[in-house]
Amino acid sequence: MAPAHHLEPQAVLRFAPSPNGYLHLGHALSALENERLAAVLGGRLLLRIEDIDRARCPPHLEAAMIEDLAWLGIPFEPPHRRQSEHLADHRAMLARLQAMGLVYPSFESRSDLKALAEARARETGRPWPNDPDGAPLYAGSGRAMPPEEVAARLAAGEPHALRLDMAAALARLDAPLTWTEVDAAGQPLRVVPAHPARWGDVVLARKDLGTSYHLAVVTDDALQGVTHVVRGMDLFEATAVHRLLQELLGLPAPLYRHHDLLLGPDGRKLSKSDQAEGFRALREAGVTAAELRRQLGF
Template sequence: MAAPHPKDPGTRSTAAVLRFAPSPNGLLHLGHALSAFENRAMADRLGGRLLLRIEDIDTTRCRPDFEAAAREDLAWLGLSFDGPVRRQSDHSDAYRAALDRLDAMGLIFASFESRSELKALADRREAETGHPWPRDPDGAPLYAGRGRSLSREARSGLIAAGQPHALRLDMAAALARIGAPLGWTEVDEAGRPAREVIAHPERWGDVVLARKDVGTSYHLSVVVDDALQGVTHVVRGLDLIEATAVHRLLQDLLGLPVPLYRHHRLITGPDGRKLSKSEQATGLRALRGAGATPADVRRMIGIDS
């Protein structure tokens, strides 16, 4: 059955569904604790459900022991979840089906350049024009390769030969197909609409949706999962607000329901940058080992109760 279109007023259930979705490529830290508590608090306020999703599509970095550690840390914090755990690694067929739909629309092309080759191309363009080559919100140069200009036969031949490649969204074609401005509703802590945000997916250029070694991307898998799990409210860190523009575009292209969004504050380190899983001093396991309690963690992240 086709997913309902986001413009259909009957697509949103009255029961709120939220999800906390860590990636098991390291140990959880204070930033994860804040996001988990934010999700739990909104689910409780709305009388809804909170799901646990394990975003383990990167099989080279994600490990079962990290997943086990995450679930142990979350239980120590007193956080509980509803329903079965969804692991992205179990659902590659769903992501493949979404890619196939986009491909059938003529919106996917294969690119064969490495990251270093793409950086060199961008550097060359900068030298030729004397102007900075545009970067995406994460700071990476926008795609400057020739994948879009290759014939379908040439692409198929390279793929059949085992050439490493990425599958990219043709951003210009995707935006032309939508033809109208995109946006989303940002809600407050109580889940009430607070403001409308205009989406600018073009800032990401021809964004990667899959690679040869990883059959999907964060952008694609997260919108497919949210739709299949009936997620109504996405609560996550402010560092992902720019990515929401890509998610809104994919939702519209695939005819998926549009959740409400809340992008909460970040926990930062002494240098003012967001925490990473390599920072042991803020890791939940390290804090617990040093004698911290769940109440201590709540105080550290600025949650009073």
């Protein structure tokens, strides 16, 4: 009898921009990094449209994004997944975390939280800690709020966020949390210790949106069978939160590659707010897709 041959599962990658502005060169770089690794691995390449905030993601920006990527010549496999069409998937994951007792509502606004952090700093004489993105860690009272007060405020329809009880979540882990970082050929580079506690009690959903970036991205990666996540270094620290959610929900852990960012003249990463026309301006000036690829090292 001939020996059985076990085929390795096909790699699946995704480029997942949010259409809340026109694409800039940093997006082109990330899309091309995904295309290159998918080609090296002989894998599938998906386009996911991260549009959970519909108010900030109008149809004309989504259409422009798809047009720009098509001009660049990246062979995304259809159909494209729109996050806004799969909110039920995100809610199902949130419900699982709620059933574990790991989620609580908080009713403070961003300005409230900033004022609370400043007050705590004055009380202690030390700066209140920030998360890796520079925002103050949650300093509110949601986790300790009496259940009857929570119920009354929810019944009154007060705006709120649903947060992960980070300490309780970490207490459920049986082993240290890590992820594997790979190189441009998909080969393991190093195992990275994950420290989600640096983010404090992160937001998992808001009353007006029903989910958050962190919860939506791990849900969609799992449901799409993503095996390799290629994205910029600006999301390196967020991977710790994603790995925690994957462990809590029993979801597979992709391999990760965090590539260097393109920086503007001021040394900061490019953003849609100050580089909104970057990609389109080059096209309109007559730059070809091949020339842009060469400019970015592809």
